Amino acid sequence: MESRICIFLLRSVCVVALPALLGGCSWLRTSEDEPVYTEAEPVIKPNIERRTITEADIDSEDFEVGAYIGVLSIEDFGSNVVYGVRGDYHITEDFFVELAAGTSEAGDTSYETLSGGAQILSDDDRDFTYYNISVGINILPGESFIANKYAFNSGLYLIGGVGDTEFANDSHFTVNLGVGYRFLLNDWVSLRVDFKDYIFDSDLLGNDKRTHNLEGTAGLSIFF
Amino acid sequence: MLQCLASAAVQAEVRYFQARIHEPYIELHTGPGRGFPVFHVVDRGELVEVIKRRTDWFMLRTAKGKEGWARRSAMALTLTPAGEKTAFAEANFGDFSRRRWEAGVMAGDFEGADIITAYGGYMVTRNLSVELQMSQAFGNFSDALSASINLLAQPFPEWRVSPFFLLGTGAIYTDPKVTLVNEEDRTEQITNVGVGLRVYLTRRFIFRAEYQNHVILQDTDDNQEIDEWKAGFAFFF
Helix, strand or coil: HHHHHHHHHHHHHHHHHHHHHHHHHHHHHHHCCCCCCCCCCCCCCCCCCCCCCCHHHHHCCEEEEEEEEEEEECCCCCEEEEEEEEEECCCCCCEEEEEEEEEEECCCCCHHHCCCHHHHHHHHHHHHEEEEEEEEEEEEEEEEECCCCCEECCCCCCEEEEEEEEECCCCEEEEEEEEEEEEEECCEEEEEEEEEEEEEECCCCCCEEHHHHEEEHHHHHHEE | CCHHHHHHHHCCCCCCCEEEECEEEEEEEECCCCCEEEEEEEHHHHHHEEEECCCCCEEEEEECEEEEEEEHHHHHHCEECCEECCCHHHHHHHHCCCCCCCEEEEEEEEEEEEEEEEEEEEEEECCCEEEEEEEEEECCEEEEEEEEEEEEEECCCCCCCEEEEEEEEEEEEEEECCCCCCCCEEEEEEEEEEEEEEEEEECEEEEEEEEEEEECCCCCCEEEEEEEEEEEEEECC
């Protein structure tokens, strides 16, 4: 009797414990979805790490945002500091679109300075703000060299567009034209220098006339 | 705890898309544009990492650590490490008729006033899209700001010159010039009916021109009718 019990216990140990010991932990882990071997199953399984990264995961950096500061010469109202922000979307290597907004404050006209006390505009009306939507064309791309060790990508661009200028409590349809220089410090930071002419019609000093407002700015932007 | 930190570190490590060059060779430029000089050449069979993309250029890193930019069209034959074909092809007319998003700028005439419009649209189906238009008009006697939502139907999405019809509604804010007329600012509802054309130019560019007839639903007297003509450029993605 004892020997029968002994044999039974030994058998059950063999059935339960031995495969577990031989197969190790991996056998226990895969026990849930035990593989069903079919004829199509390859004998050797290549041990390849499957990469789950696809083309859609490649980081695309077509946007550029930045801020700038400079000088704006408002026709008849002197030159003043201007600052603004802009966002660009690079459509192709050649073309980009830009949304920009800036603000400045008009100074005194020569008449106001000479006459002493006369004021054409109130202080609030001297605020000069604008926004515009422009298209830029990259031209003359290349490398710029500093000393004999450093090379940076750079390029000129022509830019032009339309927008709105709020000045003297009035909105003015404004055309802008300009040229700029983009100097890339690395793949995603650029220094930009822009010269632009903002052209709009104004009847502020009596009769209608076309005003040219020249702006020179320097700015920093990043690609993302 | 340590294990946690270790796994977090593994996750934080950036992994890039890998590609095997199948062209005879690929030129690496210093920048993302054809004008930037070529400084390195990658041979067929080499494995490269694709770091990032700007417009139609990819920044590649070779096994030796050289980083440079390759044109998308130059990589049309490039394979994944497993030997599958990649889809590094340039945007073309096929992409235009399958586009999902479209954004653009137009300028034109709004019953004698200059108008500028920015818009963005989403293609719900190949024939129908929903668009949001924001406009500013600069007139002699008043300025106006308007925002409207439009439904566009294009019966022939597969045509290069594709006409569309437009129907929508929105609001218009009119600001009369104080110096000329003594009127108050007002906001009114506006309805839009229009026809237009989209012309696929190249790459991601569309030329677009449209005519819209607006009815401004005024509180006081008769409704005002306005003709608007405008044209501009758009791109899709």
